[in-house]
Amino acid sequence: MREFLLSISLLLWSVVARASGGPESFFPKDEAQRAEYAVTMDFGRVHLSGICVMKRIGGELVGTLMNEFGVRAFDFRYDPHRGTLKLSNLLALLDRWYIRKTLRRDLQLLLRYGDDGVPRTIRGRRLERRTDGPLVLTHLRRDLKIGFSPLNP
Amino acid sequence: MKTTLILIAASLAVLLPARNRIVAQTPTPAEVIASIDRSATALRSLQGDFVQTKELSLLQERMVSRGVIYYRQAGGALRWEYLTPYRYTFILNGERVMMRSGDRTDVIETAENRVFREIARLMMNSLTGRSLATTSDFEVHVIVEPERWVVELTPRRREMEQFFARIRLSYDPSRQLVSRVELIERSGDRTTIELKNLKTNQTIDEGVFAVD
Numbered sequence: 001m002r003e004f005l006l007s008i009s010l011l012l013w014s015v016v017a018r019a020s021g022g023p024e025s026f027f028p029k030d031e032a033q034r035a036e037y038a039v040t041m042d043f044g045r046v047h048l049s050g051i052c053v054m055k056r057i058g059g060e061l062v063g064t065l066m067n068e069f070g071v072r073a074f075d076f077r078y079d080p081h082r083g084t085l086k087l088s089n090l091l092a093l094l095d096r097w098y099i100r101k102t103l104r105r106d107l108q109l110l111l112r113y114g115d116d117g118v119p120r121t122i123r124g125r126r127l128e129r130r131t132d133g134p135l136v137l138t139h140l141r142r143d144l145k146i147g148f149s150p151l152n153p
Numbered sequence: 154m155k156t157t158l159i160l161i162a163a164s165l166a167v168l169l170p171a172r173n174r175i176v177a178q179t180p181t182p183a184e185v186i187a188s189i190d191r192s193a194t195a196l197r198s199l200q201g202d203f204v205q206t207k208e209l210s211l212l213q214e215r216m217v218s219r220g221v222i223y224y225r226q227a228g229g230a231l232r233w234e235y236l237t238p239y240r241y242t243f244i245l246n247g248e249r250v251m252m253r254s255g256d257r258t259d260v261i262e263t264a265e266n267r268v269f270r271e272i273a274r275l276m277m278n279s280l281t282g283r284s285l286a287t288t289s290d291f292e293v294h295v296i297v298e299p300e301r302w303v304v305e306l307t308p309r310r311r312e313m314e315q316f317f318a319r320i321r322l323s324y325d326p327s328r329q330l331v332s333r334v335e336l337i338e339r340s341g342d343r344t345t346i347e348l349k350n351l352k353t354n355q356t357i358d359e360g361v362f363a364v365d
Contacts (some may be wrong), residue, residue, distance in 0.1 A: 047262065062212055063212075066207070069314050070205060071272060
């Protein structure tokens with residue numbers, strides 16, 4: 001009986017600890033879960049803004065970035081097991097090798113390390129979750145910044 | 154029986170000229186464009202609701218958002234505010250743009266950003282019908298139906314082609330206002346914006362377009 005009560009209390013403790021502990025996931029964790037983000041991109045004096053819709057499909061994170069009126073900028077597909085990201089359907093103005101390379105690397109880092117909320121510097125980029133909500137990736141040697149803010153109902 | 158026949162004949166006599174009148178009043182495409190352009194020029198302000206449906210084939214989703222639109226011709230101001238499923242506000246006022254979600258606000262200058270400005274201008278013109286008569290950016294095709302006028306815009310410039318394969322604008326002939334905008338992408342995905350409860354030429358509080 002004592003062992004039974006002990007095991008129940010341990011089970012309850014672990015459930016409570018799991019429910020209350022740890023930061024909430026920034027990106028969709030469960031299959032078919034969807035989330036929307038306001039996105040800002042600053043490349044020097046060029047600013048882009050828009051909305052990113054992301055969904056977990058077949059274990060991958062699949063997303064579309066579009067402007068406020070629904071004009072698509074690009075799609076992406078991130079495989080969390082391999083840590084690889086593929087871009088597709090880029091607007092012609094973004095479809096340059098150096099933009100593709102930068103976007104691919106930045107999004108890989110954001111999706112790979114952005115979930116835990118721990119600030120870190122990696123591959124010349126600073127990744128941090130700001131107190132006002134957004135997850136921001138800043139290039140340390142270039143004037144380039146990408147921010148994701150969750151859109152809440 | 155005689156009375157019935159007389160009544161039928163009288164009804165037909167009344168209906169036939171009415172039908173002929175409708176046929177005679179069907180405007181030509183050029184008249185439709187001129188009429189839309191006149192209304193757009195006279196449009197000082199517009200406000201109403203919108204329902205935006207975005208097809209996302211990659212995500213196997215149809216995303217439906219609802220919100221409110223405010224437009225003011227003077228100074229070229231537009232407020233595009235999503236109310237559901239999330240709150241997000243986009244305000245274009247002259248050369249400045251503000252985006253607000255939750256407590257966060259971003260303000261950017263569009264002077265340096267030609268593409269950004271062009272898309273915003275195109276959206277404003279699509280929603281209000283401005284510049285259809287004078288545009289050289291699109292091939293314009295008009296379909297006149299009794300209940301609606303449809304204007305199809307096909308981009309002529311490669312710069313615009315990358316955004317849309319086609320834009321289809323549906324107008325309510327009685328008010329000569331846009332009731333539906335369809336943006337069709339090269340991939341076949343489309344965004345449909347339906348405009349409802351539109352009010353025109355009413356005073357809109359300056360604060361609606363405030364960028365701060």
